[in-house]
Amino acid sequence: xxxxxxxxxxxxxxxxxxxxxxxxxxxxxxxxxxxxxxxxxxxxxxxxxxxxxxxxxxxxxxxxxxxxxxxxxxxxxxxxxxxxxxxxxxxxxxxxxxxxxxxxxxxxxxxxxxxxxxxxxxxxxxxxxxxxxxxxxxxxxxxxxxxxxxxx
Numbered sequence: 001x002x003x004x005x006x007x008x009x010x011x012x013x014x015x016x017x018x019x020x021x022x023x024x025x026x027x028x029x030x031x032x033x034x035x036x037x038x039x040x041x042x043x044x045x046x047x048x049x050x051x052x053x054x055x056x057x058x059x060x061x062x063x064x065x066x067x068x069x070x071x072x073x074x075x076x077x078x079x080x081x082x083x084x085x086x087x088x089x090x091x092x093x094x095x096x097x098x099x100x101x102x103x104x105x106x107x108x109x110x111x112x113x114x115x116x117x118x119x120x121x122x123x124x125x126x127x128x129x130x131x132x133x134x135x136x137x138x139x140x141x142x143x144x145x146x147x148x149x150x151x152x
Contacts, residue, residue, distance in 0.1 A: 001068070001070070001105060002072055002102055002106060003066050003070075003071055003072075003085060005063065005068055005085065005102060005105060005106035006025055006069045009063060009067075009105060010064060012056075012060060014089070015059065016056060016060070016103070017026070018132050019106045021050075021053055021054075021057070024049050024050045025050070026048060027042070027046040027049070028046045030042070030051065043048050063105060067084075071081060072152065073151065075151045076151055078128045078129065078145070079128055080124045080125055080126065080149055081101070081126075082101055083102070084100070084150070084151060085098060085101075085150040085152050086110075086124055086146060086148070086150075087146075087148040088099070088133075088145065088146055089145045089146040089147050090142060090143075090144055091143040091144065091145055092142070092143070097112070098112050099114045099121070099124075100112055100113045100114070101114060101115075101116055101121045102115065102152075112129050118147055119135050119137065120144075124146070127146055129147065129148060130145070131145075131146050132144065132146075
């Protein structure tokens, strides 16, 4: 994953541990004080939220422990690989799009970040400026011409 993606996961983990976890513990204590737990909806909702938070904390700790952080600014070359920012042009509509190839946990298509495992990223890997790639999209195959490869 990129350093930016690692920082985002680390930030989420810290927020869960310092804000969400104490808030849910307080909510459980408050719900307990209302009496009979068997029919206490607030208590069950708070316990469910606690279960979700603990599961997410464990998942984030595992991902961060196993993560390989790659400094994209130190990458270069003409061939597209992980971390590249690629400008492509749709050959049918001549619309341009910019995609940054990132790890699965960082992917956000609206922000132009595509997962290394996505169809577009898999089609782009190993190609260079000027190449044309075919991407199997849900609406059918699309052709893109690679306009520019950057390492930002």
